[in-house]
Amino acid sequence: MYRRLARPLLFRLDAEDAHHLTLGGLEAASKLPGWPALARAVSSLAPALGQTVFGQPFASPVGLAAGLDKNAVAVPAFAALGFGFLEVGTVTPLAQPGNERPRLFRLTEDEALINRMGFNNAGAEALHTRLAALSRQPTPVWVNIGKNKDTPNEEAAGDYLKCVHALQDVADAFVINVSSPNTPGLRALQAADGLSELVRQVLDGVEASRVRSLRRPPVLVKLAPDLHPADFEASVGAVLDAGAHGLIVSNTTLGRDGLFSERAGETGGLSGRPLTQKSTALIREAYRLTGGRLPIVGVGGIFSPADAYAKLRAGASLLELYSALIYEGPGLVGRLNRGLADLLARDGVKNVAGIVGVDAR
Template sequence: MLYQNLARPVLFRIGRGDAEKAHDTTLRWLTRLSNQRQARNALIKVNQLSAPVTVCGIPFPNPIGLAAGMDKNGLAVGAWPALGFGFAEIGTVTAQPQPGNPQPRMFRMPRSEGIVNRMGFNNDGAQALAARLTAAPAINCPLGISIGKSKAVPLEGAIEDYLQSMRFLYPFADYIAINVSSPNTPGLRQLQDAGALRALLGALRQEGVRLAAGRQPRPVLVKIAPDLTEPAMAQLLEVCLETGVAGVIATNTTLGRDGVDPSEDAIAAEPGGMSGKPLTQVSREIVRFVHRETNGNLPIIGSGGVMTADDAQAMFDAGASLVQVYSGLIYNGPGMVRRSVRRYRSAARRGPQGSRTPQNS
């Protein structure tokens, strides 16, 4: 209530007409928190609820995480567990630093609880992120790093571009997310095609073994688009299983515009990917499809349209092992993270028979 009645109105006024301003303001506040050890640790004790789970060999203090996109440059890595998150995924970062697309490039739809963005992987580059993480405070939760293709690199050079990012960031990541599904880098989604994806994942796996130097390689997960047809998604999952991918993240933002309040059609018409509440049902059904198609053998991080604790639990019920939040944090504040962990713990105590998705309640 404090967030919705006080903090959110202030942030939305700051970002009126340009949501990126509010995003940058929030990130500056959280960066300060990240750098204040005593305040950070005190908040971790209060906000991070225990619901331990192990996924892909990684122990997570709880299964609710921050999605990529919020902290592209790893500025506030120490703050995310202080808000209650059990893990955080930073990025997407590219091998080459790049400014991203022209501003404005992020738009809120408050009535729809949606966001349209065409950020275009704006980031300082993999080498700069590695330097920042070297000097960063203790993170106190698992860290995923999302890597993507530099815009200036043609598709035929994509493999080496991803490998460069992996080499810089491998020592800092508990897992590495491969972003081949953003709609905001021209041609990127072509890397979801079976042949291109098989070559990319094969090269990344080989490099991961080399970088691990005899230890267990870092898990690699693939982030998939919500706009794939079921046959295309089934083919993508087959490649993931063939190449030993540790799991998938479902899903990225969508090019679709279903579920938008008609009063916000003009905002929805902005080019870019849409996230938030309009994506809730779509992402959940894709998680359910992935779980069914892989017989539950491929761990899933459910992401997209997780706005409430019930949405998070519905993702778990659909087959997700972990859940990520982005738009839900913006619209409902960090309290929804704690509520989601409590909802998960309550469902776990009841067991499978007590866990229900909202639409079946």
């Protein structure tokens, strides 16, 4: 129904206008007391999909990627679709408008998006207010944290720490975003030496805030897919050595190989179908580099159960979606959950954790 009716109408609108319209509808639905319970009943999850990662239970490995619900306005609605966890943000200490519009583009022929949003968000204080109001939300909510655009890189750690201090009592995990291509200079923070120190400072900040918040959320690092193989290896090693709890592989790419859309020349990060194979290969490499010691969240071009299964087999313990939701609609979450359960049953695997990394060993 989404592909036949809703998508043609939404795709007549500017991509960002369609995003705001859809998110506004989900925000309104989140305020209806009966709707989330009904949607969750419709999207019941197979026990085989449940696992414990970072000491936290996940009913499904399928999560929502950062960027779609930056300010956590529709958490109950997204949770009710069958997601096992949700990542909100990127949030910065202070609110900022992001880059000038237009800044979000559909590449329909490629089933892809290009965005140059620039960390537009309402700031850490506003995000805390929204998440604090969801104290009974059962689905884990992760917070993707970044630095404000006008904060120089040598002071970036201070911005990440401000987000940690402001949000630790409401975040189930923190994701250090050093890989967005849309904040000038941000990707330089992925360099191994600086990244190791940044991760250590964030971990120290989490530990220092633990007494006040009584929480110690895991800290993950999100890497770009455009690093030279040697640099990728060094960055993964730095994350591991610094003591981070997990990796997200990968963010959007600046690459444009093999695209057909006339929008391919737009500046920004590319996501969607063109990243399917590339991100899976990077997950496999990250799993090998870490020896399976560090949980990996796989993201990039997951449009089908087969795509999701391949990333799990490559080494991802959890998965995230964004662009595919734009093309396939909210029903994709349920299709992935059902399809993954069927694939596990086909292969005689009792639990999703049993296939993680089998193609990378």
